[in-house]
Amino acid sequence: MDRALILMGVIGKPHGVRGAVHVHAYTENPASLADFALRDQRGRTIDLAWITEGVARITLHEPTGKHIVADRDAAAKLVNLQLFVERSALPPADDDEFYLADLIGLAAIGADGTTHGTITAVHDYGAGASLELDDGSLLPFTRAVVPEIDLAAKRAIVVPPIEIPGEIEVRE
Amino acid sequence: MTRSVWKGPFVDGYMLAKAETSRASGRNEIIKIWSRRSTILPQFVGLTFGVYNGRKFLPVQVNENMVGHKFGEFSPTRSFTGHSADKKAKRG
Numbered sequence: 001m002d003r004a005l006i007l008m009g010v011i012g013k014p015h016g017v018r019g020a021v022h023v024h025a026y027t028e029n030p031a032s033l034a035d036f037a038l039r040d041q042r043g044r045t046i047d048l049a050w051i052t053e054g055v056a057r058i059t060l061h062e063p064t065g066k067h068i069v070a071d072r073d074a075a076a077k078l079v080n081l082q083l084f085v086e087r088s089a090l091p092p093a094d095d096d097e098f099y100l101a102d103l104i105g106l107a108a109i110g111a112d113g114t115t116h117g118t119i120t121a122v123h124d125y126g127a128g129a130s131l132e133l134d135d136g137s138l139l140p141f142t143r144a145v146v147p148e149i150d151l152a153a154k155r156a157i158v159v160p161p162i163e164i165p166g167e168i169e170v171r172e
Numbered sequence: 173m174t175r176s177v178w179k180g181p182f183v184d185g186y187m188l189a190k191a192e193t194s195r196a197s198g199r200n201e202i203i204k205i206w207s208r209r210s211t212i213l214p215q216f217v218g219l220t221f222g223v224y225n226g227r228k229f230l231p232v233q234v235n236e237n238m239v240g241h242k243f244g245e246f247s248p249t250r251s252f253t254g255h256s257a258d259k260k261a262k263r264g
Contacts (some may be wrong), residue, residue, distance in 0.1 A: 008257050026255035036258075085258075096263040100256035121253055122261050127246035128220075128233035129225060129261035140220050140231035142264040144200045159200060161220065166205035 005084040006101045009033050014075035019068070021075045023048065023056045023083075030054070046083060056156075098149065102143045107155040108133055111147075116158055131156075155156045181211035181240070191216050195221050204229050208244030223247035 009141045012022035025033040029051065038046040045061035058078060071076050093099055100122045108116040108131070117133035123142070124130070131143035136142035139145050139158060175182070177238040184207040192215070194201050215234055222229030223243045230247040232238075238246065 026257035
């Protein structure tokens with residue numbers, strides 16, 4: 001898949017008989033999915049208008065022209081259609097903020113040039129973000145641990161913290 | 173039932189010493205702990221702990237808002253990664 005395309009949601013089952021469909025949004029705010037210039041893998045532009053929470057009406061822009069999905073059979077053909085947005089269409093992030101899509105796939109390089117692996121996931125459980133590398137190790141996403149990120153070169157300089165083992169409680 | 177006030181917050185004793193040592197060193201450290209039941213105290217603010225979730229040590233950067241909560245609350249034992257979409261991460 002093209003790395004410049006970011007998966008934003010997927011169309012689910014039809015809703016009713018007038019062409020509405022359930023839409024599973026993966027965005028931070030599900031309602032904001034309609035604000036993006038969505039497209040599918042075939043390059044068709046897709047307009048999405050929410051009817052109610054999680055249910056939307058779809059308009060496809062094909063080379064032959066605009067096609068409003070107006071009946072259940074047409075809606076059923078869209079089941080599992082993935083909705084993408086071009087990376088360049090996302091608004092710029094704030095200072096020290098990074099899109100997860102940008103971070104995932106970066107090479108984690110040590111300050112001395114050693115390779116630590118590739119960032120495979122970014123977690124945040126309410127205690128600061130952490131980066132997971134392909135070997136399963138986790139690094140806190142702080143300035144001390146990740147002092148430099150070069151998105152153009154697709155690499156992040158990492159300084160893994162010193163691990164101090166805590167004591168396991170001994171029950172008597 | 174809530175814990176009696178006269179007992180004070182529960183925290184495994186060794187963690188206070190570890191936190192003090194880590195703070196004094198001023199180095200880029202992560203304290204690996206198994207004690208998910210310990211309460212986060214004001215002394216821990218600014219430190220990073222690796223809290224065991226049964227599989228790995230998840231980094232927990234302690235801040236003021238976390239005081240009074242337990243370490244285990246920030247290291248889920250079941251996790252769903254989901255899709256990145258337009259989600260962002262802030263560097264701490």
